[in-house]
Amino acid sequence: MQTPQSLPLLPKYLREDEVTKECRDLLPSLPSEKGWVAAHLHQYQGFWHTTRQLAGVLSCQKHFQAKDTDILLVTNPKSGTTWLKAISFALVNRARYPDLGQHPLLTNNPHVLVPFLELDFYMNENVFPDLNSLASPRLFSTHLPYVSLPESVKNSNCKLVYLCRNPKDTFVSLWHFTNKLRSVSKATNPIEESFDKFCKGVSLYGPFWDHVLEYWKESLEKQERVLFLKFEEMKEQPISLVKRLADFIGCPFSAEEEAKGAVEAVLRLCSFENLSNLEVNKIGKLPSGEETNAFFRRGEVGDWINHLTSEMAQQLDSVTQQKFNGSGLK
Numbered sequence: 001m002q003t004p005q006s007l008p009l010l011p012k013y014l015r016e017d018e019v020t021k022e023c024r025d026l027l028p029s030l031p032s033e034k035g036w037v038a039a040h041l042h043q044y045q046g047f048w049h050t051t052r053q054l055a056g057v058l059s060c061q062k063h064f065q066a067k068d069t070d071i072l073l074v075t076n077p078k079s080g081t082t083w084l085k086a087i088s089f090a091l092v093n094r095a096r097y098p099d100l101g102q103h104p105l106l107t108n109n110p111h112v113l114v115p116f117l118e119l120d121f122y123m124n125e126n127v128f129p130d131l132n133s134l135a136s137p138r139l140f141s142t143h144l145p146y147v148s149l150p151e152s153v154k155n156s157n158c159k160l161v162y163l164c165r166n167p168k169d170t171f172v173s174l175w176h177f178t179n180k181l182r183s184v185s186k187a188t189n190p191i192e193e194s195f196d197k198f199c200k201g202v203s204l205y206g207p208f209w210d211h212v213l214e215y216w217k218e219s220l221e222k223q224e225r226v227l228f229l230k231f232e233e234m235k236e237q238p239i240s241l242v243k244r245l246a247d248f249i250g251c252p253f254s255a256e257e258e259a260k261g262a263v264e265a266v267l268r269l270c271s272f273e274n275l276s277n278l279e280v281n282k283i284g285k286l287p288s289g290e291e292t293n294a295f296f297r298r299g300e301v302g303d304w305i306n307h308l309t310s311e312m313a314q315q316l317d318s319v320t321q322q323k324f325n326g327s328g329l330k
């Protein structure tokens, strides 16, 4: 059992005691479930959040002011956020850091270079960084479902890049990740229990499918505002998708850059092999306490086959079929 004396030893991501009054006041009215990592998950606007996360969501909704020039990277957890952050940071800043041998990605984890709105900037109600002083385009990230985005994001012309991943690999990645985070204080979650919760939608920022569908629909209706990417396609056709991403976020590659191999250079810099072997990503920690190596496991498509029984795979496929039916999304 946690005693007040032992609390300060826990990493921030496991703590539930330091949340805003607004969040504490709201909690009793929300449905709650046992969490995968921290003790609780709470359902807010149809999606499940940890207690700390919820505090950040509320503050972000209240205070974040989007600009038309902003770029917001959006993902379900474990869909390739780290990769998307690295690539987008490298694209937006390539004039600033032409020497790839001295690039900030070699000494900083991508989550430090592209922080999450609700998990980093707006975690503490009283201490917000001055985001107005950041140079344009400002590059942010979020796991927020569309319904919970701050109104200023919905009403601005800022660009949203959404990366989704197939639910079987996303689930397996999430199961490994949450067990790694739990290992500080608790035993591994049995895969059957986590699987059941994931299928019911009770997972970090879940239901997974509702999260994806919201952005899929937005991307169909507002193609100039929302770019919808798939992890598997990024793996299959990285060059064409990185060029599409660069075009979308307003920093297209010139013919000269392409001829010099600049697209391939960004991909090499941001590859799983390169990033996962850097010291900062092997032994570092994020300000919220997660070890940076927790964000790099295998980085492959189809690893679910090594973890799910055929019954589990069928069950997940059938939930996906039901949820995506008629949406045009495969």
Ligand code: A3P
Binding pocket: 075, 076, 077, 078, 079, 080, 081, 082, 083, 169, 172, 173, 174, 176, 270, 271, 272, 273, 275, 295, 296, 297, 298, 299, 300, 303
């Ligand atoms: P696996 O657990 O399947 O290996 P997120 O960044 O959203 O937290 O997702 C983490 C997943 O992306 C992990 O998947 C991780 O290994 C993979 N990943 C991290 N960096 C990557 C990269 N540069 N290229 C491809 N996959 C990467």
